[in-house]
Amino acid sequence: MSQKQKYLTSIILIFLLAGASIYGLVKRNIDLGLDIRGGLNVILTAKGTKKNPVNKRTMEQALFIMRNRVDKLGVSEPTIEQHGSRNIIVQLPGVKDAKKAINIIGQTALLEFAIVQDKYQGQDVEKLNKALEKKEKVLGETLMTGDALTSASAGFDQEVKAQNSYIVSLNFTNKGADDFASVTAKKNKNKGLAIVLDGKIITAPNINEPITGGKAQIEGIDTLEEAKEVALVLQTGQLPFKLEIAQQQQVGPTLGKDSLNAALIAMIIGFILVALYMLIYYRLFGLIAWASLAAFASLLFGSLLLLDIIMESVGAVGISLSLPSIAGIILMIGIAADSSIIVYERIKEEVREGRSLRSAIDVGFSRGFKTFLDADLVTFLTAAILFNFGIGPIKGFAMILMVGIFIDIVVSLMFKRSVLKLIAINNWIKNPALIGIRGVNSE
Known part of the structure; x- marks a missing residue:
């Protein structure tokens, strides 16, 4: 040539x-990028503890859980990726309610079951949470966690229809069902069982009889939207550590x-x-x-x-x-x-x-x-x-x-x-x- x-x-x-x-x-x-088509851009920083350190395994677990939550939110073409050893970048195109999205994505979703201490038996949830904020010993030791769940779903509380109340129905694993039956056994009869989500008591019903069916429900939720959010974070699992917002931008x-x-x-x-x-x-x-x-x-x-x-x-x-x-x-x-x-x-x-x-x-x-x-x-x-x-x-x-x-x-x-x-x-x-x-x- x-x-x-x-x-x-x-x-x-x-x-x-x-x-x-x-x-x-x-x-x-x-x-097109988020800064052009509009949406939410958040950088979250992982905060580990001695019990739950931030490492490669827990970061991968957190990314998996967050992607599941975003998928259930129905956001199209989201971006969730790790940057460095502790930061997670979340980009959600078209999201208008930034506060709601961040709460769902970054919520730890640590669900705990604990017996209310004798001193606080019979008090409503609002008073119990105020006592918790004051660092008072309101609850006994944690008897169960959300790890025992197989599913969670939101619904209408048929028993208190007039009060416009909503519930989250919980289904336990076989072992979780046995543990829950033990928690609600006769020794705890007429005591308040606090259902705690991320350190806040959601409800604290009295135990009237052992619950052996492997099912339970969180009652007293005011709106269906809130019930769906609680169900979503419980369904997708608990994050291995807390996440703090390092940077937030909405366009x-x-x-x-x-x-x-x-x-x-x-x-x-x-x-x-x-x-x-x-x-x-x-x-x-x-x-x-x-x-x-x-x-x-x-x-x-x-x-x-x-x-x-x-x-x-x-x-x-x-x-x-x-x-x-x-x-x-x-x-x-x-x-x-x-x-x-x-x-x-x-x-x-x-x-x-x-x-x-x-x-x-x-x-x-x-x-x-x-x-x-x-x-x-x-x-x-x-x-x-x-x-x-x-x-x-x-x-x-x-x-x-x-x-x-x-x-x-x-x-x-x-x-x-x-x-x-x-x-x-x-x-x-x-x-x-x-x-x-x-x-x-x-x-």
């Missing part, structure tokens, strides 16, 4: 890849849409201004730069789409375009244009030093490529550090830079160099003024 054929093959291959990228983008969209869909429109306008204006500058200043080389930028943009989005498909196929969190990601794309357009400028200026310098245009293109591209390759590698390393230590949108920004740098190098070697080499081999530029140089011979 001759040199001309190699260069033509490289150019055709770039066009085919760019076309495939455009086709892929038409068939499948890249998801409305209107604000996200306005931000997206502003970012897209900035990207389009930036692309047009760069293209116009290249055309006016470098003329024919400007056309090559414009084609390079078009190929670069197509391949960048195509690469992101391919990464998104690959990540989802292996069960990882897919790629989404956030505002920092779009900022990274705008920045990469500038970097890609800068790589063309470096090469073109090197070629012009070689021409001014007396080389023929053909020789100047050969030498100028080689020297210019080495210069912007060094700059690209430094940018890539910086982005890699950001990606490794960043969180959420920062990772997205860094990933755009890394992918963009790689695409820029590929386009420069396969497309830009090939076009310039063909121009040099065929001596297509007779007048150096076509590339912004006057009074110089092209031979």
Whole structure:
């Protein structure tokens, strides 16, 4: 294969890849980030104890439980992932009631059964909880926990229909049923059995007779929504440790849409201004730069789409375009244009030093490529550090830079160099003024 054929093959291959990228983008969209489509973004920090330390096993358990809870909330396309050793990032698109969502996701859901101390027998739940807040010894030792449950469901309390009261029905395992029968045995008859959720007494009914059916219920819940929330957190299991909110952000869909429109306008204006500058200043080389930028943009989005498909196929969190990601794309357009400028200026310098245009293109591209390759590698390393230590949108920004740098190098070697080499081999530029140089011979 001759040199001309190699260069033509490289150019055709770039066009085919760019076309495939455009086709892929038409068939499948890249998801938008939470800061654009609106929703809730929370970073939760695990707080372990000696009994329940934060480690790899308990973090995996917490992630599994939280994903189950989010699934039952019905949130579409949620993101729940671990960052570092103690942080969990939760992104819930379209969520309006942030407080409710956080309560359900981050609630420890430690269910305990304990006998009310003699001193507090007969007192209502409100008084019992006030005594608990004062650190008084209201309850005896924990006799059972939620680990003995097989299911929990919300319903209407048929026995107190007039009071609009709701219940959560509990079903126990075989061992749990035996333990519950023991708890409600004759020795505890007429005593209050407190059902405690995360340190708060929900109800404390009197034990009238042993309960042997392996079932129980939490009574006195005011709304069906609250009953469903309690049932949900009990059904999905107890978190192995407490979670504290380290950072919380909620973005409305209107604000996200306005931000997206502003970012897209900035990207389009930036692309047009760069293209116009290249055309006016470098003329024919400007056309090559414009084609390079078009190929670069197509391949960048195509690469992101391919990464998104690959990540989802292996069960990882897919790629989404956030505002920092779009900022990274705008920045990469500038970097890609800068790589063309470096090469073109090197070629012009070689021409001014007396080389023929053909020789100047050969030498100028080689020297210019080495210069912007060094700059690209430094940018890539910086982005890699950001990606490794960043969180959420920062990772997205860094990933755009890394992918963009790689695409820029590929386009420069396969497309830009090939076009310039063909121009040099065929001596297509007779007048150096076509590339912004006057009074110089092209031979």
